[in-house]
Amino acid sequence: MNWQTWHDEYDRPNSRLAQRLQVVQDQIRRALDGASPGPLKAISLCAGQGRDLLPVLKEHPRRDDVRARLVELDPRNTSAAQDAAAAAGLGRVEVVTGDAALVDLYQGMAPADLVLACGIFGNISDDDIRRTVGFCAQLCATGGTVIWTRHRGAPDRVPLICDWFEEIGFERQWVSDPEAGFGVGVHRFTGRPRPLTPGERMFRFVESDVLNESSST
Template identity: 65%
Template sequence: MDWHAWHDAYDLDGSALGRRLHVVQERIVAALDASPPGAVRVVSVCAGQGRDLVGVLSDHPRRGDVVARLVELDPDNAEAARRAAGALGPAHVEVVVGDAAATEYYEGMAPADLVLMCGVFGNISDADIERTVGFCTQLCATDGTLVWTRHRKQPDVFPKVCDWLERLGFVREWVSEPDAGFGVGVHRFAGEPVPLDVGARMFTFVGYDVL
C-alpha cells in the first residue's frame, strides 16, 4: 500500500475520506473551543500528513496554545505533515517518524488534552482495537477528548468500540450517523489516567486491504 498516494483521495470531490476529514476537523475545532485557557496538549496516532489537526490550526485562534506531537511511520507523509506544520507560524507541532503503536513515542506528552486516533481502528484487528482502547486511558488526561474513526462496513464494530470505551470511563460526546458513509466518534475521558506503559505496543498495523 502506498500510504502517501492514499491521501490523494482526501482531495476528490465528494469522497468519503474528504467528508470524514471535514467532520473530524469540526470535532477538533469543538474540542479546542471548549478547552480551558492555557496550553492544549495534543497527540495524533498514525498521523499521516497531519491534515486533520494542521488543517484546523491554520486559522484557529487557539493555535498558539497547542503543543502537539504527530507520530507517523511513513517518512513521506511525515515530511508532508512537517512542511504543513512549519507554515503555521505560532504553533508548536512536532512530527515524529516512528511506529505509532509504540508507547515510547508519547512519553512526555501523555496524558494529553486531545488524542486523535483517526485511521487506526479500520486497519487493525478487533482484538487490537479493544487493546488500544485500553491504552487510551493512558493517553488521555481527565476530561481529555478522544476523536476516533472506524468504518461502518459489516460486520460493524463501531458500536463495540463505543462500548469498550464507555466501560473504561469514556463518556460519549458525539458520533456520526450510521449511514454517513464513515464513522467518527468523540469521547471524553471522565476517569483518572493510568501511567504510560513505556515500551509497550498498542497494536499491530495490518491494513484495511488485508483485513
Template identity: 60%
Template sequence: MVDWHSWHEDYDRPDSALAHRLRAVQTLIKQALDDAPAGPLRIVSLCAGQGRDLLEVLAEHPRRDDVQARLVELDPRNAAVAAETVNRHRLTGVEVVTGDASLIDHYADLVPADIVVACGIFGNITDEDIERAIGFLPQLTKTGGTVLWTRGRTVPDRVPLILNWFDDRGFDLVWVSPPDVSYGVGAHRFTAHPEPLVPGEQIFTFVGSDVIRAADRAR
C-alpha cells in the first residue's frame, strides 16, 4: 500500500519523473491563471496532496489575491503540509479540507470553477471510473475554465482514451505531454455549459496505483 506522505519525497529529487511532472503541471496552472479573465477566480483541487502544484504557483503569481480556492485531501499529514504552506505564504483565499476528495459536496459552493486540478487521480482508479470522473467535470468547471490532470503512460497507455473522453464531454485540448516521457500531463478547456451540481454523488472510487498495475499485469 502506498504511503502518500512519503510518496511526495520524489518531488524533492529534481531529476525524478515526479518532479518533471510537477513542473509541467505548474506551468499549465500559471498559464491558466495568466489567461483567466479579470476579477475573482475560483479553483478546486481534488486529491490535492501537499498542494505543491497549485500553492507554489499561487505564492508568486500576481493573481493570488483574486483567488478563492479549496484543496481537498484525505491524508491528514499531507493536508497539514498544505495548510502550513498556505499560512506561510499568506494565501488568505485558500482553504485546505481534510476529507474524501471524491465526494462532490466538498465543492458545492465553489463551482463552477475557473480551474479544476484533478492530478494524481486517473492513475489510481479503473478505466471505467476515469470515464465516470470526466463525466462529472462539467458540474465542476465553468465555461472557458481549465481542467488539469495526470496519468502515467505505462502500458497500456490510457492517455488516448482520456483525450477522447474529454472531447466527448465538451472539452478542448490545450496541451498534453508527448508519449515519449514517462508521465502524462494534460490540460483541457471547457467549451460547453456547466451542468447543475448533483449533491451526494461520488465522483470516483480511489483504489490505488498498485491495484491498477496488478490488474494490468493480469490482462
C-alpha cells in the first residue's frame, strides 16, 4: 500500500473516504467544543497527512489550547503534515515520523483529552483491534474522547469494537449509521487512565488478502 497516494481519495468529494473524513472532522469539532476549559492534549495514531485534525484546529476557537502529537510512519506524509501545520500557524502541533503502534512514542502526551485512531482498525487483526482498544485506556484521560474508524464490510466489526471499548470503561457517545457505508465511533473514557506501559506494541498492519482469508475461516 502506498500511504501517500491513498490520501488522494480525500480529494474526490464523493468518495467514501472523503465522506468519512467529513464525519471525523465534525466529531473532532464536537469533542473540542465540549472539552473543559484550559490546556488540552491530542494524539493521532497513524496520522497520515493530518487531514482529520489539522483543518479543524486551524479554524477552531480552542486551537491555541491544544498541544498535539501526530505519529505517522511514512516520511512523505509527515512532511505534508508538518507543512500543513506550519501554514496554519499551529505551533503546538508536533509531527513525529515513527511507528504509531509503539507505545513509547506517546510518552509525555498520554493521557490525552483527544485520541484519534482513524484508518487503523480496518488494517489489523481482530486480536490487535482489541489490544489497541485496551491501550486506549492508557492513552486517554478521564473524560477524554477516542474517535475511531472501521469499514462496514463483512464481517462488520463495529458493534464488537463498541463492546470492547465499553467493557473497559468507555461510554458510547456516537456511532455512524450502518447505511453510511463506513464506521466512525466516538467513545468517552469514564475510568481512570492506566499507566503507560513502555516497550509495548499495540498492533501490526496486515495485508488485505491475509485479513480477508482470516475473516473467512
